[in-house]
Amino acid sequence: MLGVQLGELLDGTPPGIEEALDLVTGFDDGLVHGLGRLGEERAAALAALAGALAATPLGERAGEAAEKIAAGSVADEHLVALAGGRTALFGAVHDALLTHLDTALGRTRAPEWEPAPPAEPLSDNLLAGCRSWLNELAITGWRGVDHDLVSASGQPIEALLAVPGLRGLAVLLDGLAAELRASCPVATLDRLPTRRWSDLWTRALLLSQPGGRTAGRAEPVSGRLLILGVDMHEHGTAVQVQVHGILEPKGGGPSRLVRTSVAVAKVDTIVGPAVWQLLHRYPVLLAALAGRRSLDVTDVPLLDSGDLVWHDDRASAGEPADPFATARVQLAGALAPAVPPLDRHPVRIAEPVLVEGYKAKAADGGVTLALDGHTLTVDVDRLPASGPLTAKLVAASSACIGLVRWDGGRWLLQPLAVQTVVKGTTTEAHNGDWALGPTDPKVVKAEAKAGDVVAVLRERAGRLLRR
Amino acid sequence: MNADRTAWEQRSTVRVVSPVKPRKLAKVPFVELADGRLQGVVSSGSDINRVYVSSISAATHALNCSTNNNRPCGGLYGSSPCKHLQSLVAEAALQYGVDRVARYLRIEIDDSVSSGSGLVSRLNGHHESAPAAMVFSRFLSHLAYLELPDSTTPITELHWFPAMGAIR
Structure with a gap:
């Protein structure tokens, strides 16, 4: 997202919104x-x-x-x-x-x-x-x-x-x-x-109305999936990993913005990086996230909503692929999907963008990015405990892949990955970095202290549930 | 202040439930503040197949502890709460924070109370029978979440539930 694009986004709310919300x-x-x-x-x-x-x-x-x-x-x-x-x-x-x-x-x-x-x-x-x-x-x-x-x-x-x-x-x-x-x-x-x-x-x-749902149309697609980042959704008893990426269809055709999701049930005591363990049935996807690789998919159903219905057994790990490179080269030209009628609510707006060349500033517990005289607010609440991103890291960053969201009457940026330059060296942090386990020694130590909560609960379930 | 409040009330995604803090689950796999009780399940130290169902009512501090087969805990009639109840309170304090547990049990505390044992000394109730079977069945429902099938069709509803980080 260029400064001029950000300016246009922030300049003026479409007419009628305030009245509708009243x-x-x-x-x-x-x-x-x-x-x-x-x-x-x-x-x-x-x-x-x-x-x-x-x-x-x-x-x-x-x-x-x-x-x-x-x-x-x-x-x-x-x-x-x-x-x-x-x-x-x-x-x-x-x-x-x-x-x-x-x-x-x-x-x-x-x-x-x-x-x-x-x-x-x-x-x-x-x-x-x-x-x-x-x-x-x-x-x-x-x-x-x-x-x-x-x-x-x-x-x-x-x-x-x-x-x-x-x-x-x-x-x-x-x-x-x-x-x-x-x-x-x-x-x-x-x-x-x-x-x-x-x-x-x-x-x-x-x-909960009878017949309220319509199944989206699906067509099988094959090609290369380049990952942009991961959006994590979670409450006490559920976690959903929603991967945003760009699909290059095999045999040509325009690249498409897609999402692919896996949701698993959990309990409230499974928090932080431990939630990744619940996704163990998707080793190919997890390895691609942790290893920052692309994925080759074959005959995976793509819904009209732009959702790839994930089948781990129809995917294989591809080449290393830097999400920032993907965003720089491919994001502007990719075709975005239509939104299903029932899903048309501002809360579902989550458009991936790349923002760079800004000046980040931390103030009052929040972070803002200033770009060509325009200021974008970072939604620092949406930095999941299952990954390495923190408000401090975002405030020190110089480039960010994020989702543009809208809530409470304003546009916000939800970071999925950031680049920071320290003494001439560029480092990156992505929400999916810990998909195969945390890589930060401090977090590893804290996790070890709490023990393997998933294993404990599975043992209890195995012993007590079917008696 | 008022503008802040209105802005908060008019957001679709705000944090309503404070996240629970990670803790070891081996001794006390399940704790909750529900149905007017601090209740949970404590694994037996000696028999891997046995668990104790322990509860403390918020209103009267009525204490109860029995096995999942409804045998009363041997330590229940002593002068202080049995070790299962003590573990329950200690782990609840880790999971929810001392303040939240104290508030739920309507115990007034000062800064000197920083852990579950401080709370235990302020309990003033006696043994009263409580629905152990119901608590145990809530624990089983809790465990049953781990056996639900995964979903790879996108769940749009979860956009209302962003993963919000621990405060680090």
């Missing part, structure tokens, strides 16, 4: 106090959300839902109509932001999303259990959440976890329930993560 904030306030007893003001906020959708196919249903809920009748169909409305607003915000970002970067994106046939219908019993918990939450409001209400999520979540096609919903609800549990009783909290919990509630409600 409507969302009004709706979210209703969820804080519960839709079961809306005051006049909050009822007006629901009506405003519905009003904004009046000209859309959702308009009539949303309007009716706002009226009925204001009158005290909170039924499933009303909640889902408003959740759909909130999602549509975020969809529009996402599209405006991503177009703005693509324009600033000069990035070409695959044109249209083509719908695929709906996925196999899943048992509605399972989904009904989730919907009823989510309804209860909406009626009660975050402020009314207590231990009993959180505990009621236990059974539906356990049932969902057993169904591979519902893993996304299960992981989402498990994360939300853990946050609510840790916040109980919510009534006494000083501040609430209002936007966040409403986001999670809304998405969970949409995902």
